[in-house]
Amino acid sequence: MIIQMENVSWRRENNYILQNITWQVEEGENWTVMGLNGSGKTTLLNIINGYIYPSSGEVTVLGNRFGKCNLQELRKQIGWVSSSLQENLYKNETALEIVLSGKYATIGLIHTPEKEDVEKAKALLVSLACGKLINLPYRTLSQGEKQKVIIARALINNPRLLILDEPCTGLDILAREQLLATISELSLKPEAPALIYVTHRVEEILPIFNKVLMLKRGKVHSAGTAKEVLTGANLSDFLETPVQVNWINSRPEMRLIGDRWFA
Ligand SMILES: Nc1ncnc2c1ncn2[C@@H]1O[C@H](COP(=O)(O)OP(=O)(O)OP(=O)(O)O)[C@@H](O)[C@H]1O
Ligand SMILES: [Mg+2]
Numbered sequence: 001m002i003i004q005m006e007n008v009s010w011r012r013e014n015n016y017i018l019q020n021i022t023w024q025v026e027e028g029e030n031w032t033v034m035g036l037n038g039s040g041k042t043t044l045l046n047i048i049n050g051y052i053y054p055s056s057g058e059v060t061v062l063g064n065r066f067g068k069c070n071l072q073e074l075r076k077q078i079g080w081v082s083s084s085l086q087e088n089l090y091k092n093e094t095a096l097e098i099v100l101s102g103k104y105a106t107i108g109l110i111h112t113p114e115k116e117d118v119e120k121a122k123a124l125l126v127s128l129a130c131g132k133l134i135n136l137p138y139r140t141l142s143q144g145e146k147q148k149v150i151i152a153r154a155l156i157n158n159p160r161l162l163i164l165d166e167p168c169t170g171l172d173i174l175a176r177e178q179l180l181a182t183i184s185e186l187s188l189k190p191e192a193p194a195l196i197y198v199t200h201r202v203e204e205i206l207p208i209f210n211k212v213l214m215l216k217r218g219k220v221h222s223a224g225t226a227k228e229v230l231t232g233a234n235l236s237d238f239l240e241t242p243v244q245v246n247w248i249n250s251r252p253e254m255r256l257i258g259d260r261w262f263a
Contacts, residue, residue: 001024001025001026001027001060001063002025002026002027002029002061002062002160002161002194003023003024003025003048003059003060003061003062003161004023004024004058004059004060004061005021005022005023005047005057005059006057006058006059007020007021007022007056007057007058008020008021008022008023008047008054008056008057008058008059009021009054009055009056009057010040010043010047010052010054010055011055016218017040017043017218018043018044018047018054018219019218019219020057020219020220021044021057021219021220022220023213025211027194028194029194029210029211030187030194030195030196030197030208030209030211031195031196031197031209031211031212031213032196032198032199032204032205032209032211032212032213032226033045033196033197033198033212033213034198034199034202034212034213034214034215035214035215035221036200036216036239037200039217039218040215040218041165041198041215042082042165042198043218044215045080045082045163045165045198047059048061048078048161048163048196049075049078049080049163050071050074050075053066054066061074061078061161062074062078062160062161076157077157077159077161078159078160078161078162078163079102079151079154079155079157079159079161079163079193080154080163081147081150081151081154081163081164081165081167082163082164082165082166083165083166083169083170085150086146086147086150089101089108089138089150090108090138091137091138091139092137092139093108093109093137094134094135094136094137095125095130095133095134095135095136095138095141095149096118096121096122096125096134096135097109097138098138098149098150098153099121099124099125099149099152099153099156100113100118100121100156101153102153102155102156102157103117103121103157117156120156121152121156124152124155124156125148125149125152128148128151128152128182129148129182130145130148130152133145133149143170143171143175144171144172144175144176144179147167147168147171147179148179148182150167151164151167151182151183151186155186155193158193159193160194161193161194161196162186162193162194162195162196163195163196164183164195164196164197164198165198166198166199166200167179167183167197168180168201168204176204180204180206183197183206183208184207187208188208195208195209197209202230202235202245202252202253202254203251203252203253203254205226205230205251205252206251207251209226210225210226211223211224211225211226212224212225212226212229212230214234214238216238221237221238222234222238226252230245230252230254235254241256242256242257242258243255243256243257244257
């Protein structure tokens with residue numbers, strides 16, 4: 001079992017940000033987490049990483065029951081890719097230094113890296129088609145290149161779980177497809193981590209994401225296989241507006257039906 005959540009809630013003052021979340025991620029599954037702005041997706045990820053502690057309920061991640069484990073050690077097994085991380089990184093460091101800082105989970109490379117880590121960081125960048133970026137300052141990279149460098153950073157500790165929080169934000173359609181292809185390739189390797197991919201866009205849900213969790217106002221709206229969850233009827237219920245879903249080359253596309261917004 002990768003993640004086990006039982007009745008997890010997180011309250012702020014009298015508001016439930018997450019309420020009674022029960023969710024299991026098993027070995028071999030890759031999940032997409034969907035939900036509108038403010039539905040609790042990032043909060044859920046923060047609970048998985050142990051950055052916030054649930055008000056009630058039980059969380060076990062990679063066999064570590066929260067409250068009885070060393071979170072620092074657990075976090076080394078979890079790769080984390082998010083745009084807030086991208087904003088926080090030292091922009092003057094090279095792509096290679098950014099990847100190496102992932103080894104120690106520090107912002108900025110404050111340790112002297114081992115030679116074998118330098119080789120590994122280079123190999124990771126090459127495997128993500130970023131070999132030519134190795135010595136370039138991070139600040140000069142395009143958005144898509146930055147995302148791939150952050151993914152390489154997240155992979156340097158061979159995580160068992162890789163969390164991607166809206167990695168395609170700000171990417172053009174070609175850069176997006178290229179990044180999705182990279183994620184797809186990564187997931188097919190024998191040592192691949194389990195993936196959790198947060199997005200607003202059903203078009204980004206690749207065939208490798210066999211499971212989908214839909215969060216609505218802090219609760220589980222639906223969860224199951226992509227084919228079960230991503231139906232026109234379920235998404236219309238989720239969005240409270242009629243939508244249609246078409247599957248093209250095993251990928252879903254969604255469009256609003258009718259002229260509600262343009263009457
Ligand atoms: N520390 C906090 N204190 C109070 N409220 C919070 C806190 N963190 C998050 N929230 C609230 O919880 C709700 C869920 O936030 P969260 O960031 O999890 O949403 P999200 O689904 O990731 O949204 P988005 O798609 O916009 O990234 C929001 O209404 C947010 O304002
Ligand atoms: Mg978020």
